[in-house]
Structure formats: structure tokens, C-alpha cells
Amino acid sequence: MPPELLATLTALLRQCPAVTGRKDTRMALASATPETELDWRALVTLASAQGVGPLLAEELLSRHSGRLPSCIVTQLRAMQSAATARALMQLGELLRVQNHLQAAGVPMLSFKGQLLAQQAYGAVNLRSCFDLDLFVHGADVLRVKQLLGELGYQPEFAFLPHQEADLLRMECEYTFIRRDEAMRIDLQWRPRARHFVFPVPPEELWARSESIQLQGFEVGTFGLDDLLVILISHGAKHTWNRLELVCSLGALLHRNPDFDWDRLEATMRRVGASRMMLLAAHLAVEHLAAPVPPALAARAKADPVLVALAGECAMRWTVPPTPQPLLSTLRRHLQMRERLRDRVRHCFWLMVTPTPQDWLARPLPRHLH
Numbered sequence: 538m539p540p541e542l543l544a545t546l547t548a549l550l551r552q553c554p555a556v557t558g559r560k561d562t563r564m565a566l567a568s569a570t571p572e573t574e575l576d577w578r579a580l581v582t583l584a585s586a587q588g589v590g591p592l593l594a595e596e597l598l599s600r601h602s603g604r605l606p607s608c609i610v611t612q613l614r615a616m617q618s619a620a621t622a623r624a625l626m627q628l629g630e631l632l633r634v635q636n637h638l639q640a641a642g643v644p645m646l647s648f649k650g651q652l653l654a655q656q657a658y659g660a661v662n663l664r665s666c667f668d669l670d671l672f673v674h675g676a677d678v679l680r681v682k683q684l685l686g687e688l689g690y691q692p693e694f695a696f697l698p699h700q701e702a703d704l705l706r707m708e709c710e711y712t713f714i715r716r717d718e719a720m721r722i723d724l725q726w727r728p729r730a731r732h733f734v735f736p737v738p739p740e741e742l743w744a745r746s747e748s749i750q751l752q753g754f755e756v757g758t759f760g761l762d763d764l765l766v767i768l769i770s771h772g773a774k775h776t777w778n779r780l781e782l783v784c785s786l787g788a789l790l791h792r793n794p795d796f797d798w799d800r801l802e803a804t805m806r807r808v809g810a811s812r813m814m815l816l817a818a819h820l821a822v823e824h825l826a827a828p829v830p831p832a833l834a835a836r837a838k839a840d841p842v843l844v845a846l847a848g849e850c851a852m853r854w855t856v857p858p859t860p861q862p863l864l865s866t867l868r869r870h871l872q873m874r875e876r877l878r879d880r881v882r883h884c885f886w887l888m889v890t891p892t893p894q895d896w897l898a899r900p901l902p903r904h905l906h
Contacts, residue, residue, distance in 0.1 A: 538583050538855040547824045553596040555658040558792040577609045588665040588781030591620040624662040646672040646757045657788035668721035675726040689716045736808040769817040776869045777850040787825030794828040809876035819847050
């Protein structure tokens with residue numbers, strides 16, 4: 538995809554009311570790319586690949602429908618219908634799981650998914666997501682595994698008991714698939730695996746958790762400060778490989794313009810992750826015009842390595858998604874950390890911590906775990 542197409546997409550998103558939270562924005566589409574030169578089908582394909590298809594459909598159909606070819610209107614309406622159907626199905630499943638766990642006395646928080654769509658964009662059907670992200674206490678994981686089994690879920694991988702014990706000790710999530718394969722749950726008990734340091738202990742996340750209304754139902758989730766830390770860490774883990782990661786962060790900032798950046802920076806600085814935060818802020822400002830303090834945005838822009846890293850992220854949005862080589866991902870992760878000791882720690886834990894795929898590919902005797 539040509540970079541000009543990405544520029545058109547981000548220009549549309551920057552002035553989309555669902556992203557900015559304002560109804561008074563106006564977009565002269567021709568000012569971004571002349572209408573006669575715009576490849577509509579390629580634009581829709583790019584938006585879909587980058588997880589912002591529902592947002593593009595909302596913007597174009599609500600404010601530019603008279604300028605669209607009829608075949609594109611049909612495609613966008615089909616995209617909207619599919620996103621709405623998926624969102625409602627996931628919302629219903631989230632409530633079913635939440636009710637089942639509550640009945641068993643097991644506390645649970647939900648995050649990302651349709652919840653983030655509501656928090657960032659104001660509607661549950663404006664975010665492309667395909668799984669449920671649940672957060673529970675570490676001591677409850679095996680109990681939740683049993684409860685999910687009662688709802689028709691089974692682990693994605695068939696672990697032996699000692700492998701499962703290692704998973705709970707070293708990793709941060711346990712993936713479950715519903716037997717009809719229509720739903721996936723990522724069950725988490727800590728925000729990140731130990732090689733990817735996270736600045737907030739789980740007990741603090743629970744202490745600051747809150748309940749919000751989602752389509753008339755009460756759902757537990759993280760407080761705003763912690764949610765932003767989680768989104769920044771999640772984007773960094775995936776090296777901001779999709780535009781939607783930046784878009785949801787930018788939209789959340791647009792809806793919370795008085796957010797306390799000083800407190801966030803203090804939190805990130807404690808574990809040497811200020812640069813991770815600066816990269817997120819730079820991406821959100823450059824592509825979504827997010828309301829970031831000018832001094833902080835200037836610091837990000839003055840860091841040439843960080844700016845180059847942000848440019849790499851944006852260039853990847855213009856090509857079909859492909860798995861990145863391990864060394865490329867590692868380099869980007871290390872560039873996001875400002876302290877040498879954190880880079881060394883990251884490499885050490887990454888080298889000595891096997892993944893679930895490693896355990897299944899090369900099973901070891903129990904006494905070696």
C-alpha cells in the first residue's frame with residue numbers, strides 16, 4: 538500500500554467523531570487525496586487489515602456516503618453489520634462468563650475488547666476484536682479453568698500438570714477456546730510475562746479497579762490510569778504492529794483530555810519505561826492528534842531513535858501483516874527501554890523462560906521443570 542493511502546486513512550480517523558469525541562469536526566476528503574485518485578477498495582482493505590475497518594465505515598457512511606461508489610457503500614455496510622453482530626455476540630458471552638464466575642464467588646475484571654470500544658469510541662461495535670480478555674487473581678486461575686470448562690471451554694494447549702504449574706509461575710495468560718471454536722478467552726492474572734516488566738503490581742490494579750456500565754450492564758475493569766499503562770505496555774509488546782493499537786489509545790486520550798501525565802510518567806519511570814510511554818505518546822500525536830502535553834510531545838520528537846522507531850511502526854502498517862523476526866522484535870523492545878539494566882534483564886528472562894509452544898515441542902521430564 539502506498540504511504541499516501543495511510544495518510545488518507547489517518548486523516549479520516551483524526552476527524553472522526555468516534556475517535557475525537559467531538560461532533561463538530563469536518564473533513565474535506567479531497568484535501569487529503571483527490572477524490573478522482575482515491576482507490577476506495579484499497580483504502581477499505583488497509584483499514585480492515587489495521588483493525589480500524591468499523592471506524593472507517595462509520596466515518597465514510599455517516600459523513601461521506603454521497604461521494605462513495607455504490608459497491609463501496611455495500612462493502613462498508615456489510616462490514617458494519619458483521620462488526621455489530623460480532624460485538625453483540627462477544628458482549629453476550631462476556632456477561633455469561635461474568636455471571637457464572639460471580640455465582641461461584643470468583644472476582645473478575647474485563648478489559649480491551651468491546652469494553653475498550655465503548656470507552657474509547659463510545660460504541661461497542663467500532664473496534665475489531667476477536668477474543669475476551671479477563672483478569673483474575675492468580676490464586677483463582679485453576680478454579681476459573683474449571684468454571685470455564687462448565688461453559689464449554691477448554692485450554693488451547695493440552696498441558697501436563699507440571700507444565701501448567703510453570704505456566705502459572707512464569708507467564709501471564711492462559712488461553713481457552715470454546716468447543717465450537719467461535720470464542721476465545723485470554724485469562725490473565727498478571728499484566729505481563731516477567732521478561733516484559735510491568736510497572737504496577739496486580740494487587741494495585743485490583744485496588745483501583747472500578748465498575749462501569751456496558752450496554753446497561755455493570756462490568757468490572759481497570760481504572761483509567763492503569764488502563765493507559767496496560768494499553769501502552771500492550772502496544773509496546775506488539776511493537777505497535779497495528780494502527781488500531783494507536784487509535785484506541787488516541788481516542789481514549791481525546792475523551793480524557795485532563796489526564797494526569799505527570800503521574801503516568803512517574804509510574805513508568807520507576808521501572809525504566811519512560812521511553813515506552815514517549816513512543817506511545819508520539820504515535821498518538823502524529824497519527825491521531827491526541828491531546829498530549831506539548832513539553833512531553835517535544836521530548837518525544839527530540840529523540841531520534843524513538844522517532845525512527847515510530848517511523849518503522851507506521852511503515853509496517855502499509856504492508857500485509859507478517860510475523861516479524863525475533864531479533865527485529867527484540868531490537869525494538871530494547872530501544873523502548875532507557876536503562877541498560879532493564880535491557881539486560883529483558884534479554885535474560887527472554888532467554889531462560891520457555892514458552893508454552895516450547896514445552897509442547899520439546900517436553901521435558903517433570904524433574905527438569
